[in-house]
Amino acid sequence: MALIDSILLASKFRGCLVGGLLGDCLGAPYEGDYRIPKTVLQKYFDTLEGPYFKSPVKQYTDDSAMTKCIAESLIAQERFDSLDIAKRFVKEYFGDPRRGYGEQVVEIFHKLRVQKFGDPFGPAKEQFGGAGSYANGGAMRVAPLALFCHSDYNELINLVEQSAKLTHTHQEGYDGTILQAIAVYQSLHLDPKEKLDTQNFSSQLIEKMSEIEEEDDNPYPYQTQLEKMQILLDKKEDADDEEVQRIMGNTVAALYSVPTAIFCFLRACAPIPEIETENPFRRTIQYAISLGGDTDTIANMAGAIAGAYYGYSVISENLQKHCEATEQFIEYADKLHKITASK
Ligand code: F2R
Ligand code: MG
Numbered sequence: 001m002a003l004i005d006s007i008l009l010a011s012k013f014r015g016c017l018v019g020g021l022l023g024d025c026l027g028a029p030y031e032g033d034y035r036i037p038k039t040v041l042q043k044y045f046d047t048l049e050g051p052y053f054k055s056p057v058k059q060y061t062d063d064s065a066m067t068k069c070i071a072e073s074l075i076a077q078e079r080f081d082s083l084d085i086a087k088r089f090v091k092e093y094f095g096d097p098r099r100g101y102g103e104q105v106v107e108i109f110h111k112l113r114v115q116k117f118g119d120p121f122g123p124a125k126e127q128f129g130g131a132g133s134y135a136n137g138g139a140m141r142v143a144p145l146a147l148f149c150h151s152d153y154n155e156l157i158n159l160v161e162q163s164a165k166l167t168h169t170h171q172e173g174y175d176g177t178i179l180q181a182i183a184v185y186q187s188l189h190l191d192p193k194e195k196l197d198t199q200n201f202s203s204q205l206i207e208k209m210s211e212i213e214e215e216d217d218n219p220y221p222y223q224t225q226l227e228k229m230q231i232l233l234d235k236k237e238d239a240d241d242e243e244v245q246r247i248m249g250n251t252v253a254a255l256y257s258v259p260t261a262i263f264c265f266l267r268a269c270a271p272i273p274e275i276e277t278e279n280p281f282r283r284t285i286q287y288a289i290s291l292g293g294d295t296d297t298i299a300n301m302a303g304a305i306a307g308a309y310y311g312y313s314v315i316s317e318n319l320q321k322h323c324e325a326t327e328q329f330i331e332y333a334d335k336l337h338k339i340t341a342s343k
């Protein structure tokens with residue numbers, strides 16, 4: 001792993017949180033679409049990135065609303081506090097419920113409130129008849145915690161699992177959250193001036209997920225999905241979008257969206273046909289959205305990983321100006337950097 005100095009690390013913190021926010025805001029209008037023509041997205045991004053014009057900001061969704069809660073809790077408590085995070089989720093949801101939350105997760109917020117937070121982990125265990133949620137709601141909000149634990153891998157795994165289990169007790173739900181956090185962690189520790197070795201990046205993820213999944217009941221679903229990703233990345237001829245959708249998936253299931261987001265980041269290191277930009281961060285989120293399905297969340301997760309790798313300086317100012325709460329997310333990143341620097 002490269003030695004990352006404090007200035008670069010601060011930029012990576014900002015890149016991660018702002019990158020995730022932009023993926024959410026820019027991907028949200030397309031959430032649920034089957035696939036979005038590359039020409040449509042090219043025009044959308046060119047217009048937003050071009051000379052600034054005044055227009056209503058693209059609003060963030062539940063992805064960033066819940067990310068905000070985790071960031072604010074870590075900043076206020078200077079430690080991981082599951083009860084505090086649960087309280088913030090509930091306050092945020094009831095204060096601003098129209099952010100496109102998952103259909104079932106809101107039941108947890110109701111129960112937590114009625115039960116006065118007696119057991120912050122209790123209601124999540126009752127979801128889906130006791131099976132727990134396997135969706136990507138834990139992964140989409142985990143970036144601030146990955147930043148907070150950037151210097152301690154074991155702490156990262158432990159706290160990320162706990163953060164997920166406030167809402168996602170299905171193995172695929174919390175392991176997907178861990179995978180997203182590990183991808184951010186790996187990106188933070190790499191020097192963006194050196195060419196990214198995509199095969200090495202994915203091999204390291206596979207190795208780490210095989211250790212995580214060793215302790216689970218089901219046989220290695222994420223490891224298997226990441227191995228498929230590696231084959232796609234290695235293809236001499238570009239995999240077409242239909243093949244990527246079919247193999248990686250683009251749904252709300254964590255298993256079919258977290259590895260997809262990682263694929264988007266790794267694939268977008270190099271040019272992609274019909275995506276005309278020299279900027280690899282923009283290419284990442286533009287590509288993620290073009291795959292359709294859970295566009296806000298896949299672009300959010302891909303954006304957080306890409307931002308943690310490239311740093312803030314690569315993210316277009318004009319794209320930022322068109323998104324809600326950018327300044328707030330920069331502030332979170334700076335505060336988290338300051339707290340972790342003094343830990
Ligand atoms: N909810 C959405 N999008 C719907 C449309 C939003 C629209 N644009 C609007 O503005 O209204 N997006 C958000 O939800 C995803 C994250 O979901 P989360 O937080 O994980 O929620 P939940 O409720 O736990 O799971 C979501 C769905 O997944 C299926 N599911 C999960 N576990 C299951 C299980 N064990 N068995 C069967 N189904 C399971 C269910 O369909 C859940 O409703 C993000 O995309 C975020 O952007
Ligand atoms: Mg959303």
Ligand code: MG
Pocket residue numbers: 031294295296297298
């Ligand atoms: Mg979504």
